[in-house]
Amino acid sequence: MSEKSRACGADVGTMFFQTAEQKDQNDIKFNTIRNSFVQIEETDDIEDVLKQNSWQYIKGDGKYLILGEDSLRVAKLFPGKVDLRRPLADGVLNKNEPSKMLVLSEMIRLSLGDPTDPKSVVCACISSPPIDGSVDSAFHKARLTGMFKRLGWNVKIIEEGLAVILSERPTVTESDGTEAPYSGFGISFGAGKINCVLAYKGLKILGMSIKKSGDWIDQKVAEQLGVPLAQVTSKKERELDFTNLPEDDDILYALDIYYGVMIENVFNHFAKKFIEIDSEFDAPLDIVIAGGTSSPKGFCSKVEEVVRGLKLPFKIKDIRVSSDPRNSVVKGCLTQAIITQKKIAKATEDELSDILGD
Amino acid sequence: MYLIANASRKEVAISDLGITLRASQAIDLHKIETQIPPENSKDLQRAKRHGAIKILHQEELKTVIKEKGTIIKESSFDKDGLLQDIKKLLSQEIDKKISSSQNTNNAQMTEVLAMMQKIVQNNPGSVKSTIEESSDTNIGQGQLVDIHSRSLNKMSKEVLGAKLAGKEEVKDSKLSDNVDELSKLL
Numbered sequence: 307m308s309e310k311s312r313a314c315g316a317d318v319g320t321m322f323f324q325t326a327e328q329k330d331q332n333d334i335k336f337n338t339i340r341n342s343f344v345q346i347e348e349t350d351d352i353e354d355v356l357k358q359n360s361w362q363y364i365k366g367d368g369k370y371l372i373l374g375e376d377s378l379r380v381a382k383l384f385p386g387k388v389d390l391r392r393p394l395a396d397g398v399l400n401k402n403e404p405s406k407m408l409v410l411s412e413m414i415r416l417s418l419g420d421p422t423d424p425k426s427v428v429c430a431c432i433s434s435p436p437i438d439g440s441v442d443s444a445f446h447k448a449r450l451t452g453m454f455k456r457l458g459w460n461v462k463i464i465e466e467g468l469a470v471i472l473s474e475r476p477t478v479t480e481s482d483g484t485e486a487p488y489s490g491f492g493i494s495f496g497a498g499k500i501n502c503v504l505a506y507k508g509l510k511i512l513g514m515s516i517k518k519s520g521d522w523i524d525q526k527v528a529e530q531l532g533v534p535l536a537q538v539t540s541k542k543e544r545e546l547d548f549t550n551l552p553e554d555d556d557i558l559y560a561l562d563i564y565y566g567v568m569i570e571n572v573f574n575h576f577a578k579k580f581i582e583i584d585s586e587f588d589a590p591l592d593i594v595i596a597g598g599t600s601s602p603k604g605f606c607s608k609v610e611e612v613v614r615g616l617k618l619p620f621k622i623k624d625i626r627v628s629s630d631p632r633n634s635v636v637k638g639c640l641t642q643a644i645i646t647q648k649k650i651a652k653a654t655e656d657e658l659s660d661i662l663g664d
Numbered sequence: 665m666y667l668i669a670n671a672s673r674k675e676v677a678i679s680d681l682g683i684t685l686r687a688s689q690a691i692d693l694h695k696i697e698t699q700i701p702p703e704n705s706k707d708l709q710r711a712k713r714h715g716a717i718k719i720l721h722q723e724e725l726k727t728v729i730k731e732k733g734t735i736i737k738e739s740s741f742d743k744d745g746l747l748q749d750i751k752k753l754l755s756q757e758i759d760k761k762i763s764s765s766q767n768t769n770n771a772q773m774t775e776v777l778a779m780m781q782k783i784v785q786n787n788p789g790s791v792k793s794t795i796e797e798s799s800d801t802n803i804g805q806g807q808l809v810d811i812h813s814r815s816l817n818k819m820s821k822e823v824l825g826a827k828l829a830g831k832e833e834v835k836d837s838k839l840s841d842n843v844d845e846l847s848k849l850l
Contacts (some may be wrong), residue, residue: 323830334837339830362828374830401680401700411816416828445682445699448805452812475842487845508849630835637837644843645850 312426313647314418314459315640317469318410318450320394320498320521321598324633325418326640334640336633339417343409344377344388346370364412371405373413396517397433397499398446411453421458425650428454429462429643431469431635433499434513437575440499462646462662465513467492467503469638474628476592478506490592490623493572494635495599497521500572504580504587514579518568520599527560548604562608569612577618590623596634600627666693666702667721667746669753676716677815680707684811690720720749751781 315326323341326334346352352370356363361376372380381390393399393406400406418428430450432443447463454461476490488508494501497520504512524542528535541557551562595609606627613622628634649661670676670685677684681698685691693702702708711717758777
Protein backbone atom coordinates (compact mmCIF):
# COMPACT_ATOMS: atom_id res chain seq x y z
CA MET A 307 0.00 0.00 0.00
CA SER A 308 1.35 3.44 -0.87
CA GLU A 309 2.09 5.99 1.84
CA LYS A 310 -0.31 8.82 2.56
CA SER A 311 0.26 12.03 0.57
CA ARG A 312 2.22 14.64 2.46
CA ALA A 313 1.07 18.24 3.01
CA CYS A 314 3.62 20.72 4.34
CA GLY A 315 3.86 24.40 5.07
CA ALA A 316 7.13 26.24 4.42
CA ASP A 317 8.09 29.77 5.44
CA VAL A 318 11.39 30.70 3.81
CA GLY A 319 12.17 33.78 5.85
CA THR A 320 15.14 36.14 5.92
CA MET A 321 16.18 34.96 9.39
CA PHE A 322 14.65 31.48 9.70
CA PHE A 323 13.48 28.70 7.40
CA GLN A 324 10.49 26.93 8.92
CA THR A 325 8.46 23.91 7.98
CA ALA A 326 5.25 22.52 9.47
CA GLU A 327 3.50 19.20 9.02
CA GLN A 328 0.42 17.75 10.68
CA LYS A 329 1.38 14.94 13.04
CA ASP A 330 -2.11 13.81 13.95
CA GLN A 331 -5.58 15.35 14.19
CA ASN A 332 -4.52 18.09 16.64
CA ASP A 333 -0.73 18.24 16.65
CA ILE A 334 1.61 20.08 14.29
CA LYS A 335 5.33 19.39 14.06
CA PHE A 336 7.31 22.59 13.49
CA ASN A 337 10.94 22.63 12.41
CA THR A 338 12.90 25.89 12.58
CA ILE A 339 16.33 26.26 10.96
CA ARG A 340 18.41 29.42 11.08
CA ASN A 341 18.62 30.59 7.47
CA SER A 342 22.35 31.26 7.43
CA PHE A 343 25.62 29.54 6.58
CA VAL A 344 29.39 29.90 6.70
CA GLN A 345 31.98 28.69 4.22
CA ILE A 346 35.15 27.13 5.59
CA GLU A 347 38.45 26.46 3.92
CA GLU A 348 39.23 22.94 2.78
CA THR A 349 42.03 21.31 4.79
CA ASP A 350 43.28 17.70 5.04
CA ASP A 351 41.30 16.99 8.21
CA ILE A 352 38.26 19.14 7.48
CA GLU A 353 35.79 16.24 7.31
CA ASP A 354 37.05 14.85 10.63
CA VAL A 355 36.66 18.24 12.31
CA LEU A 356 33.11 18.60 10.96
CA LYS A 357 32.11 15.10 12.02
CA GLN A 358 33.71 15.34 15.47
CA ASN A 359 31.73 18.50 16.18
CA SER A 360 28.57 17.08 14.58
CA TRP A 361 28.22 20.27 12.55
CA GLN A 362 25.62 20.12 9.82
CA TYR A 363 27.23 20.81 6.47
CA ILE A 364 27.08 20.28 2.75
CA LYS A 365 29.98 19.63 0.45
CA GLY A 366 29.78 20.61 -3.16
CA ASP A 367 31.80 22.30 -5.86
CA GLY A 368 34.93 21.99 -3.68
CA LYS A 369 33.33 24.00 -0.88
CA TYR A 370 32.35 23.08 2.67
CA LEU A 371 29.32 25.03 3.83
CA ILE A 372 28.06 24.77 7.42
CA LEU A 373 24.33 25.41 7.63
CA GLY A 374 21.73 26.52 10.17
CA GLU A 375 22.34 27.13 13.88
CA ASP A 376 25.83 25.58 13.59
CA SER A 377 26.85 28.38 11.21
CA LEU A 378 26.24 30.91 13.99
CA ARG A 379 28.31 28.81 16.43
CA VAL A 380 31.22 28.61 13.97
CA ALA A 381 31.01 32.33 13.19
CA LYS A 382 31.24 33.08 16.92
CA LEU A 383 34.19 30.68 17.31
CA PHE A 384 36.20 32.40 14.56
CA PRO A 385 35.26 36.10 14.78
CA GLY A 386 36.64 38.11 11.88
CA LYS A 387 37.79 34.99 10.04
CA VAL A 388 34.47 33.46 9.08
CA ASP A 389 31.55 35.53 7.82
CA LEU A 390 27.99 34.59 8.64
CA ARG A 391 26.15 34.71 5.32
CA ARG A 392 22.44 34.68 4.48
CA PRO A 393 20.75 33.28 1.34
CA LEU A 394 17.93 35.84 1.74
CA ALA A 395 17.90 39.60 2.23
CA ASP A 396 14.82 41.81 2.59
CA GLY A 397 12.46 38.87 2.08
CA VAL A 398 13.88 37.74 -1.30
CA LEU A 399 16.92 35.77 -2.45
CA ASN A 400 20.03 37.80 -1.63
CA LYS A 401 21.34 39.16 -4.94
CA ASN A 402 24.78 39.75 -3.39
CA GLU A 403 25.20 36.15 -2.23
CA PRO A 404 26.66 33.83 -4.92
CA SER A 405 25.88 30.59 -3.02
CA LYS A 406 22.24 31.45 -2.21
CA MET A 407 20.65 28.98 -4.64
CA LEU A 408 22.80 26.04 -3.63
CA VAL A 409 22.38 26.67 0.12
CA LEU A 410 18.65 27.28 0.11
CA SER A 411 17.80 24.42 -2.24
CA GLU A 412 19.88 22.00 -0.16
CA MET A 413 18.37 23.33 3.06
CA ILE A 414 14.93 22.56 1.60
CA ARG A 415 15.96 19.13 0.34
CA LEU A 416 17.70 18.06 3.55
CA SER A 417 14.98 19.29 5.93
CA LEU A 418 11.69 18.80 4.07
CA GLY A 419 12.71 15.67 2.17
CA ASP A 420 10.86 14.10 -0.70
CA PRO A 421 7.11 13.89 -1.31
CA THR A 422 5.57 10.46 -0.76
CA ASP A 423 3.48 10.52 -3.94
CA PRO A 424 2.59 12.78 -6.90
CA LYS A 425 -0.29 14.33 -4.93
CA SER A 426 1.84 15.67 -2.08
CA VAL A 427 1.70 19.46 -1.65
CA VAL A 428 3.94 22.09 -0.15
CA CYS A 429 2.60 25.60 0.39
CA ALA A 430 5.17 28.36 0.75
CA CYS A 431 4.70 32.10 1.16
CA ILE A 432 6.19 35.15 -0.49
CA SER A 433 5.95 38.88 0.13
CA SER A 434 3.07 40.95 -1.23
CA PRO A 435 3.89 43.62 -3.85
CA PRO A 436 6.22 46.24 -2.35
CA ILE A 437 5.08 49.84 -1.95
CA ASP A 438 8.52 51.31 -1.23
CA GLY A 439 10.39 50.44 -4.42
CA SER A 440 12.09 47.36 -2.97
CA VAL A 441 12.58 44.26 -5.13
CA ASP A 442 9.29 42.54 -5.97
CA SER A 443 8.77 38.80 -5.50
CA ALA A 444 8.10 37.66 -9.10
CA PHE A 445 11.57 36.27 -9.72
CA HIS A 446 11.88 35.03 -6.13
CA LYS A 447 8.59 33.14 -6.55
CA ALA A 448 9.87 31.36 -9.68
CA ARG A 449 13.12 30.36 -8.01
CA LEU A 450 11.40 29.16 -4.84
CA THR A 451 8.84 27.17 -6.83
CA GLY A 452 11.69 25.56 -8.80
CA MET A 453 13.42 24.47 -5.58
CA PHE A 454 10.36 22.52 -4.40
CA LYS A 455 9.20 21.34 -7.81
CA ARG A 456 12.48 19.65 -8.69
CA LEU A 457 11.98 17.38 -5.64
CA GLY A 458 8.57 16.34 -6.99
CA TRP A 459 6.28 18.53 -4.84
CA ASN A 460 3.12 20.24 -6.06
CA VAL A 461 3.71 23.86 -5.09
CA LYS A 462 1.16 26.39 -3.90
CA ILE A 463 2.38 29.93 -3.19
CA ILE A 464 0.41 32.43 -1.09
CA GLU A 465 1.15 35.88 0.30
CA GLU A 466 2.60 35.97 3.81
CA GLY A 467 -0.14 38.22 5.24
CA LEU A 468 -2.78 35.77 4.00
CA ALA A 469 -0.99 32.96 5.83
CA VAL A 470 -1.47 34.92 9.08
CA ILE A 471 -5.19 35.24 8.33
CA LEU A 472 -5.56 31.49 7.60
CA SER A 473 -3.80 30.74 10.85
CA GLU A 474 -5.34 33.32 13.20
CA ARG A 475 -8.94 33.52 11.94
CA PRO A 476 -9.83 37.21 12.31
CA THR A 477 -13.54 38.01 11.94
CA VAL A 478 -15.84 40.77 10.76
CA THR A 479 -19.39 41.16 12.05
CA GLU A 480 -21.67 41.90 9.12
CA SER A 481 -24.55 44.41 9.34
CA ASP A 482 -27.06 41.56 9.82
CA GLY A 483 -25.11 40.35 12.85
CA THR A 484 -23.55 37.28 11.19
CA GLU A 485 -19.86 36.63 11.57
CA ALA A 486 -17.57 36.40 8.51
CA PRO A 487 -14.51 34.34 9.48
CA TYR A 488 -11.01 34.83 8.00
CA SER A 489 -11.87 38.46 7.31
CA GLY A 490 -9.78 41.45 8.38
CA PHE A 491 -6.12 42.39 8.41
CA GLY A 492 -3.24 39.93 8.73
CA ILE A 493 0.12 41.54 9.39
CA SER A 494 3.41 39.66 9.56
CA PHE A 495 6.30 41.62 11.07
CA GLY A 496 9.32 39.67 9.77
CA ALA A 497 13.02 40.43 10.00
CA GLY A 498 13.37 41.61 6.40
CA LYS A 499 9.86 42.85 5.61
CA ILE A 500 6.40 43.63 6.91
CA ASN A 501 3.59 42.00 4.97
CA CYS A 502 -0.06 43.07 5.18
CA VAL A 503 -3.13 41.52 3.65
CA LEU A 504 -6.78 42.50 3.87
CA ALA A 505 -8.98 39.47 3.27
CA TYR A 506 -12.66 38.60 3.22
CA LYS A 507 -13.69 35.00 4.00
CA GLY A 508 -10.16 33.75 3.30
CA LEU A 509 -9.76 35.53 -0.04
CA LYS A 510 -7.18 38.27 -0.43
CA ILE A 511 -8.55 41.68 -1.31
CA LEU A 512 -5.43 43.79 -0.90
CA GLY A 513 -1.79 43.07 -0.10
CA MET A 514 1.38 45.10 0.30
CA SER A 515 4.84 44.84 1.80
CA ILE A 516 7.35 47.30 3.27
CA LYS A 517 11.07 46.91 3.86
CA LYS A 518 11.27 48.90 7.09
CA SER A 519 10.97 46.05 9.58
CA GLY A 520 13.04 44.29 12.28
CA ASP A 521 16.45 44.47 10.55
CA TRP A 522 15.85 48.12 9.69
CA ILE A 523 15.11 48.93 13.36
CA ASP A 524 18.33 47.22 14.49
CA GLN A 525 20.39 49.09 11.89
CA LYS A 526 18.89 52.48 12.76
CA VAL A 527 19.43 52.03 16.50
CA ALA A 528 23.02 50.82 15.95
CA GLU A 529 23.71 53.84 13.68
CA GLN A 530 22.16 56.37 16.04
CA LEU A 531 23.90 55.10 19.16
CA GLY A 532 27.17 53.93 17.58
CA VAL A 533 26.89 50.45 19.08
CA PRO A 534 27.48 47.11 17.29
CA LEU A 535 24.48 45.74 15.41
CA ALA A 536 24.76 42.34 17.13
CA GLN A 537 24.45 44.03 20.54
CA VAL A 538 21.22 45.76 19.49
CA THR A 539 19.72 42.56 18.03
CA SER A 540 20.62 40.55 21.11
CA LYS A 541 19.17 43.16 23.48
CA LYS A 542 15.99 43.39 21.41
CA GLU A 543 15.49 39.62 21.48
CA ARG A 544 16.28 39.20 25.19
CA GLU A 545 15.19 42.38 27.01
CA LEU A 546 12.69 44.47 25.05
CA ASP A 547 9.40 44.72 26.95
CA PHE A 548 7.07 47.56 25.96
CA THR A 549 5.19 47.28 29.26
CA ASN A 550 8.33 47.91 31.27
CA LEU A 551 10.86 50.22 29.61
CA PRO A 552 13.76 51.40 31.78
CA GLU A 553 14.31 55.10 30.99
CA ASP A 554 18.07 54.98 31.52
CA ASP A 555 18.77 52.33 28.86
CA ASP A 556 19.63 54.06 25.57
CA ILE A 557 19.27 50.97 23.38
CA LEU A 558 15.85 49.98 24.72
CA TYR A 559 14.69 53.60 24.55
CA ALA A 560 15.80 53.88 20.89
CA LEU A 561 14.20 50.53 20.05
CA ASP A 562 10.90 51.79 21.46
CA ILE A 563 11.11 54.94 19.30
CA TYR A 564 11.92 53.04 16.09
CA TYR A 565 9.23 50.42 16.73
CA GLY A 566 6.79 53.34 16.90
CA VAL A 567 8.07 54.72 13.57
CA MET A 568 7.80 51.28 11.96
CA ILE A 569 4.19 50.74 13.11
CA GLU A 570 3.11 54.26 12.09
CA ASN A 571 4.73 53.81 8.67
CA VAL A 572 2.97 50.52 7.95
CA PHE A 573 -0.49 51.73 9.00
CA ASN A 574 -0.18 55.00 7.07
CA HIS A 575 0.79 53.16 3.88
CA PHE A 576 -1.94 50.59 4.30
CA ALA A 577 -4.49 53.36 4.86
CA LYS A 578 -3.50 54.90 1.50
CA LYS A 579 -3.87 51.53 -0.26
CA PHE A 580 -7.23 50.98 1.42
CA ILE A 581 -8.50 54.31 0.06
CA GLU A 582 -7.14 53.52 -3.42
CA ILE A 583 -9.18 50.32 -3.76
CA ASP A 584 -12.32 52.09 -2.58
CA SER A 585 -13.16 49.25 -0.22
CA GLU A 586 -16.74 48.70 0.84
CA PHE A 587 -15.76 47.46 4.30
CA ASP A 588 -17.56 49.64 6.79
CA ALA A 589 -17.76 47.19 9.66
CA PRO A 590 -14.94 47.35 12.24
CA LEU A 591 -12.07 45.02 11.32
CA ASP A 592 -9.97 42.60 13.31
CA ILE A 593 -6.21 43.05 13.03
CA VAL A 594 -4.13 39.93 13.69
CA ILE A 595 -0.37 40.21 14.05
CA ALA A 596 2.44 37.65 13.80
CA GLY A 597 6.14 37.35 12.95
CA GLY A 598 9.35 37.40 14.97
CA THR A 599 9.51 41.22 15.16
CA SER A 600 6.15 41.19 16.99
CA SER A 601 7.52 38.87 19.70
CA PRO A 602 8.55 41.43 22.39
CA LYS A 603 6.20 41.57 25.35
CA GLY A 604 3.62 44.35 25.07
CA PHE A 605 3.88 44.68 21.28
CA CYS A 606 0.09 44.65 20.98
CA SER A 607 -0.25 47.61 23.41
CA LYS A 608 2.46 49.42 21.44
CA VAL A 609 0.46 48.97 18.22
CA GLU A 610 -2.73 50.16 19.95
CA GLU A 611 -0.92 53.21 21.32
CA VAL A 612 0.47 54.20 17.89
CA VAL A 613 -2.76 53.46 15.99
CA ARG A 614 -4.81 55.59 18.43
CA GLY A 615 -2.89 58.65 17.22
CA LEU A 616 -3.52 57.98 13.52
CA LYS A 617 -6.42 58.97 11.30
CA LEU A 618 -7.34 55.75 9.50
CA PRO A 619 -10.01 55.17 6.83
CA PHE A 620 -11.29 52.00 8.55
CA LYS A 621 -12.63 51.14 11.98
CA ILE A 622 -10.76 48.68 14.17
CA LYS A 623 -12.65 46.02 16.10
CA ASP A 624 -9.73 44.38 17.86
CA ILE A 625 -5.96 44.15 17.64
CA ARG A 626 -4.30 40.94 18.77
CA VAL A 627 -0.90 39.33 18.48
CA SER A 628 -0.85 35.60 17.72
CA SER A 629 -0.38 33.36 20.74
CA ASP A 630 2.50 31.78 18.77
CA PRO A 631 3.86 34.65 16.62
CA ARG A 632 6.95 32.80 15.38
CA ASN A 633 4.98 29.82 14.01
CA SER A 634 1.82 31.57 12.83
CA VAL A 635 2.90 32.13 9.20
CA VAL A 636 4.09 28.57 8.62
CA LYS A 637 0.93 27.24 10.27
CA GLY A 638 -1.14 29.29 7.79
CA CYS A 639 0.91 27.81 4.93
CA LEU A 640 0.23 24.32 6.28
CA THR A 641 -3.51 25.06 6.46
CA GLN A 642 -3.47 26.08 2.78
CA ALA A 643 -1.35 23.02 1.85
CA ILE A 644 -3.91 20.63 3.40
CA ILE A 645 -6.83 22.37 1.65
CA THR A 646 -4.95 22.29 -1.69
CA GLN A 647 -4.04 18.64 -1.22
CA LYS A 648 -7.70 17.74 -0.64
CA LYS A 649 -8.63 19.53 -3.88
CA ILE A 650 -5.82 17.83 -5.82
CA ALA A 651 -6.98 14.41 -4.60
CA LYS A 652 -10.31 14.97 -6.37
CA ALA A 653 -8.99 16.93 -9.37
CA THR A 654 -8.35 15.91 -12.95
CA GLU A 655 -4.98 16.63 -14.62
CA ASP A 656 -6.47 19.69 -16.38
CA GLU A 657 -7.67 21.23 -13.12
CA LEU A 658 -4.27 21.01 -11.43
CA SER A 659 -2.81 24.28 -12.67
CA ASP A 660 -5.95 26.18 -11.62
CA ILE A 661 -5.72 24.75 -8.11
CA LEU A 662 -2.03 25.53 -7.79
CA GLY A 663 -2.43 28.94 -9.41
CA ASP A 664 0.29 28.36 -12.05
CA MET B 665 18.70 49.72 -26.33
CA TYR B 666 21.11 47.15 -24.87
CA LEU B 667 21.43 44.50 -27.54
CA ILE B 668 23.47 41.41 -26.78
CA ALA B 669 23.99 38.18 -28.70
CA ASN B 670 25.07 34.69 -27.78
CA ALA B 671 28.32 34.28 -29.73
CA SER B 672 28.87 30.69 -28.66
CA ARG B 673 27.47 27.47 -30.06
CA LYS B 674 25.81 26.52 -26.78
CA GLU B 675 22.96 27.87 -24.69
CA VAL B 676 24.20 30.62 -22.35
CA ALA B 677 22.44 31.47 -19.08
CA ILE B 678 22.92 34.82 -17.35
CA SER B 679 21.77 33.88 -13.89
CA ASP B 680 21.53 37.23 -12.14
CA LEU B 681 19.36 38.58 -14.96
CA GLY B 682 17.31 35.37 -15.09
CA ILE B 683 17.68 34.87 -18.85
CA THR B 684 18.94 32.13 -21.15
CA LEU B 685 20.02 32.67 -24.75
CA ARG B 686 20.06 30.00 -27.42
CA ALA B 687 23.10 29.75 -29.69
CA SER B 688 23.32 32.93 -31.83
CA GLN B 689 20.19 34.43 -30.22
CA ALA B 690 20.10 38.21 -29.83
CA ILE B 691 18.07 40.04 -27.21
CA ASP B 692 17.46 43.65 -26.17
CA LEU B 693 17.91 43.77 -22.40
CA HIS B 694 16.12 47.10 -22.12
CA LYS B 695 12.97 45.51 -23.53
CA ILE B 696 12.62 42.68 -21.05
CA GLU B 697 12.15 42.58 -17.31
CA THR B 698 15.32 41.61 -15.51
CA GLN B 699 15.93 40.99 -11.80
CA ILE B 700 18.59 43.71 -11.71
CA PRO B 701 19.51 46.43 -14.21
CA PRO B 702 21.54 44.76 -17.00
CA GLU B 703 24.26 47.38 -16.54
CA ASN B 704 24.90 45.96 -13.04
CA SER B 705 24.99 42.31 -14.07
CA LYS B 706 28.21 40.60 -13.03
CA ASP B 707 27.26 37.38 -14.85
CA LEU B 708 26.81 39.32 -18.08
CA GLN B 709 30.25 40.91 -17.68
CA ARG B 710 31.74 37.48 -16.98
CA ALA B 711 30.09 35.95 -20.07
CA LYS B 712 31.36 38.92 -22.10
CA ARG B 713 34.92 38.41 -20.82
CA HIS B 714 34.76 34.72 -21.73
CA GLY B 715 33.57 35.62 -25.22
CA ALA B 716 30.26 33.76 -24.84
CA ILE B 717 28.27 36.99 -25.13
CA LYS B 718 28.89 39.87 -27.49
CA ILE B 719 27.43 43.29 -26.88
CA LEU B 720 26.10 44.44 -30.22
CA HIS B 721 24.73 47.75 -29.18
CA GLN B 722 24.58 49.61 -25.91
CA GLU B 723 23.39 53.10 -25.36
CA GLU B 724 22.96 55.16 -22.24
CA LEU B 725 19.46 55.69 -21.02
CA LYS B 726 18.19 59.15 -20.36
CA THR B 727 15.25 59.23 -18.00
CA VAL B 728 12.76 61.96 -18.74
CA ILE B 729 9.96 62.83 -16.41
CA LYS B 730 6.86 63.66 -18.39
CA GLU B 731 3.60 65.21 -17.32
CA LYS B 732 1.72 63.58 -14.44
CA GLY B 733 4.89 61.96 -13.18
CA THR B 734 5.07 59.28 -15.90
CA ILE B 735 8.65 58.18 -16.30
CA ILE B 736 9.76 57.18 -19.76
CA LYS B 737 13.09 56.00 -20.98
CA GLU B 738 14.26 57.88 -24.04
CA SER B 739 17.09 56.83 -26.26
CA SER B 740 18.51 57.61 -29.65
CA PHE B 741 18.52 54.62 -31.96
CA ASP B 742 21.60 54.41 -34.18
CA LYS B 743 20.47 52.08 -36.99
CA ASP B 744 23.68 52.36 -38.98
CA GLY B 745 25.86 51.59 -36.01
CA LEU B 746 23.74 48.57 -35.18
CA LEU B 747 23.93 47.30 -38.75
CA GLN B 748 27.70 47.65 -38.75
CA ASP B 749 27.95 45.73 -35.48
CA ILE B 750 25.82 42.90 -36.84
CA LYS B 751 27.84 42.76 -40.04
CA LYS B 752 31.04 42.62 -38.01
CA LEU B 753 29.75 39.77 -35.84
CA LEU B 754 28.49 37.86 -38.89
CA SER B 755 31.83 38.28 -40.66
CA GLN B 756 33.73 37.09 -37.59
CA GLU B 757 31.53 34.03 -37.28
CA ILE B 758 31.95 33.08 -40.93
CA ASP B 759 35.72 33.72 -40.78
CA LYS B 760 35.88 31.41 -37.78
CA LYS B 761 34.01 28.67 -39.64
CA ILE B 762 36.24 29.03 -42.70
CA SER B 763 39.43 28.77 -40.68
CA SER B 764 38.17 25.76 -38.72
CA SER B 765 37.14 23.80 -41.80
CA GLN B 766 39.86 21.65 -43.40
CA ASN B 767 37.95 20.50 -46.47
CA THR B 768 36.35 23.72 -47.56
CA ASN B 769 37.38 25.58 -50.60
CA ASN B 770 38.46 29.04 -49.41
CA ALA B 771 37.56 30.78 -52.61
CA GLN B 772 34.03 29.38 -52.43
CA MET B 773 33.61 30.47 -48.82
CA THR B 774 34.88 33.97 -49.58
CA GLU B 775 32.31 34.18 -52.32
CA VAL B 776 29.54 33.10 -49.95
CA LEU B 777 30.75 35.66 -47.42
CA ALA B 778 30.67 38.43 -50.03
CA MET B 779 27.17 37.40 -51.03
CA MET B 780 25.93 37.44 -47.47
CA GLN B 781 27.42 40.85 -46.82
CA LYS B 782 25.66 42.10 -49.93
CA ILE B 783 22.36 40.72 -48.68
CA VAL B 784 22.80 42.47 -45.36
CA GLN B 785 23.67 45.76 -47.08
CA ASN B 786 20.72 45.62 -49.43
CA ASN B 787 18.16 44.50 -46.88
CA PRO B 788 18.71 46.34 -43.61
CA GLY B 789 14.99 46.05 -42.89
CA SER B 790 15.11 42.27 -42.79
CA VAL B 791 17.95 42.30 -40.29
CA LYS B 792 16.10 44.76 -38.09
CA SER B 793 12.90 42.73 -38.07
CA THR B 794 14.77 39.58 -37.04
CA ILE B 795 16.30 41.35 -34.08
CA GLU B 796 13.02 42.86 -33.00
CA GLU B 797 11.33 39.50 -33.13
CA SER B 798 13.85 37.89 -30.80
CA SER B 799 14.15 40.89 -28.53
CA ASP B 800 10.41 40.86 -27.93
CA THR B 801 10.62 37.34 -26.51
CA ASN B 802 9.65 37.30 -22.86
CA ILE B 803 10.11 34.51 -20.35
CA GLY B 804 6.98 33.28 -18.61
CA GLN B 805 6.74 32.19 -14.96
CA GLY B 806 6.47 28.50 -15.93
CA GLN B 807 9.60 28.69 -18.11
CA LEU B 808 11.49 30.45 -15.33
CA VAL B 809 10.56 27.72 -12.86
CA ASP B 810 11.81 25.06 -15.31
CA ILE B 811 15.07 26.93 -15.91
CA HIS B 812 15.70 27.23 -12.16
CA SER B 813 14.80 23.57 -11.53
CA ARG B 814 17.18 22.41 -14.27
CA SER B 815 20.06 24.59 -13.10
CA LEU B 816 19.53 23.48 -9.48
CA ASN B 817 19.53 19.82 -10.46
CA LYS B 818 22.81 20.39 -12.26
CA MET B 819 24.28 22.42 -9.40
CA SER B 820 23.38 19.94 -6.67
CA LYS B 821 24.28 16.77 -8.58
CA GLU B 822 27.38 16.09 -6.53
CA VAL B 823 26.41 17.80 -3.31
CA LEU B 824 26.70 15.67 -0.21
CA GLY B 825 24.91 16.37 3.04
CA ALA B 826 23.09 14.61 5.86
CA LYS B 827 19.51 15.26 7.01
CA LEU B 828 19.30 18.79 8.34
CA ALA B 829 17.72 19.05 11.76
CA GLY B 830 16.56 22.32 13.25
CA LYS B 831 14.70 23.17 16.41
CA GLU B 832 11.79 20.75 16.41
CA GLU B 833 8.62 21.24 18.45
CA VAL B 834 5.19 19.67 18.44
CA LYS B 835 2.26 21.88 19.37
CA ASP B 836 -1.41 21.34 19.87
CA SER B 837 -3.55 23.34 17.45
CA LYS B 838 -7.04 23.74 16.08
CA LEU B 839 -5.75 23.12 12.57
CA SER B 840 -8.44 20.62 11.60
CA ASP B 841 -11.22 23.06 12.60
CA ASN B 842 -9.64 25.78 10.44
CA VAL B 843 -9.18 23.40 7.49
CA ASP B 844 -12.79 22.20 7.61
CA GLU B 845 -14.16 25.73 7.86
CA LEU B 846 -11.92 27.09 5.09
CA SER B 847 -12.60 24.15 2.78
CA LYS B 848 -16.26 25.19 2.75
CA LEU B 849 -15.40 28.87 2.17
CA LEU B 850 -12.75 28.58 -0.55
